[in-house]
Amino acid sequence: MHDQVLILDFGSQYTQLIARRIREQGVYCEIHPCTRQAPLPGSAAPELRGIVLSGGPSSVYDSDAPPFDAAWLEQGVPVLGICYGMQLLTQHNGGMVRGASHREYGHAEIEKVGDDVLLDGIPMRSPVWMSHADSVAALPDGFTTVARSPNCPIAAFSNPELRQWGIQFHPEVTHTRDGVRLLRNFIFGICHARADWSMGGFVDEQVARIREQVGETGEVICALSGGVDSSVAAAILHRAIGKRLHCIFVDNGLLRKGERESVRAEFQDFDLTVIDATERFLTALDGVTDPEQKRKIIGAQFIRVFEIESRRFENASWLAQGTLYPDVIESVSFKGPSATIKSHHNVGGLPPDMKLKLIEPLRELFKDEVRVLGKTLGLSDVRVWRQPFPGPGLAVRCLGPITPERLSVLREADAIVDEEIRAAGLYRDIWQSFAVLLPVRSVGVMGDNRTYEETCAIRAVHSQDGMTASVANLPMELLTRMSSRIINSVRGINRVVYDLSSKPPGTIEWE
Ligand code: XMP
16 A cells, blocks of 8 residues: 545646646655545544645635535644635634635745745745635634735645645646645655655556456457557556457558557567558548548447457457546536546547456556656657557548548658657657648649649647647748658648647647
8 A cells, every 4th residue: 555645626727737746756646526525533544644635716605615524634634725725724724715806827926934844945935826816814723824925925824733734826836946845845744655656666566456357367458559558558468467468459541650560569579469451441431521420430440340359369358448547537527517528539439338347557647657657668768758649540630531542642741740840859848740631732833843732731739638739839940841841752742831720729630
């Protein structure tokens, strides 16, 4: 059992970030909805070392303020309230929260008052990130102010006797310069948690767990897409059960240049079945231009192929999936659906009636931990840093009819974009970068000849999770280099444009 910090989520957009920051310090941390009931006072699990009450969009005075079981404050472990969490502590202990006349959003500077262990080692003045409307107007009895800012006279407070601390600012965002130091002070200086959470340790534990779960002879099937999640899931399963893991990689003819070969090379020691289903998919897509239609066809074909192939492994009773922690966290939905919108895309949808039990070795991990785990397991940098790639593949980037010829044009243009982004050292900073082929023909001139060919759009976006995205501000020089390479070397494209749409209102993919 790992020492653990528990976060109760009141709906802040930063809640996952708090958990990641704490895990980065080597302390295991879980997020639970604020609606979760507390154990009886003093009877929390022995591994519980501390509790964080997150921020959130509510006011403690809202008639529909999120429910909170005050017995969480009586577990005998330290509590840190952040933003809304601090206001909740204030209200609970008899202090006063005041609705601000204006929201405070952005940079501020706090000044320490006195000497509290929470702010140990942090300079007298320190930049922080504020994002709140309400604030603490009067301290509860027994609490003292330990930091203030010009707009927020009680920016942090403490009551060491009750073992409660509160801060109005957000230590989890990088704008709060000493935020990590503050979180370390809480988890180590106050909670005395052990830093026993590491991906090296995770491998050993998870391998043992998988062996126990599937038993001495159990066999597992894995739909390997080549993406980070399914690759790392396969890698840890392989470490645990070797050739009793059967990976199936379906080449649907809609992959990027070199993808099939690269997967084959990376997983050469695995029991890997590579299916070339190009013809089946392209035949089914013949003449189809409607985006939804394309997706449906691809999803259905994938299921069919996977079903047929997996039947060969008649002893397998498990199906591996690369589900990650963000998909598992119960979202705080009492404030409407916004917090619960989730990307529902996975490998392409698996047979709904497959009689296989699910095994999800990554369901406790955040994406950045999955990458570290992948490296620990010996996967290549190319694999663990791979940008997301949609299940329907190039089909949703090849607008209009999908033909082998147009796919090949797109693949070549896309390879140039990929190569240039990597060469510029931007690949890891960018969420996704790729080429799109548009069925728009325009006139050009090449040498002495008139051309009449299609258009390539370059797309590059920054994003945290694919739910929103902003256009990557690529240097003009890089864009023009891509453009001239594409136009000069890819037959079938004579014009290149750059997509300047953010999401929303655009989407990342074009279809
Ligand atoms: P959109 O285009 O909706 O994409 O802004 C958001 C993110 O999801 C990816 N995406 C998919 N991934 N199957 C997938 O596995 C799909 O059908 C699918 N459609 C979009 C997209 O690449 C982006 O990262």
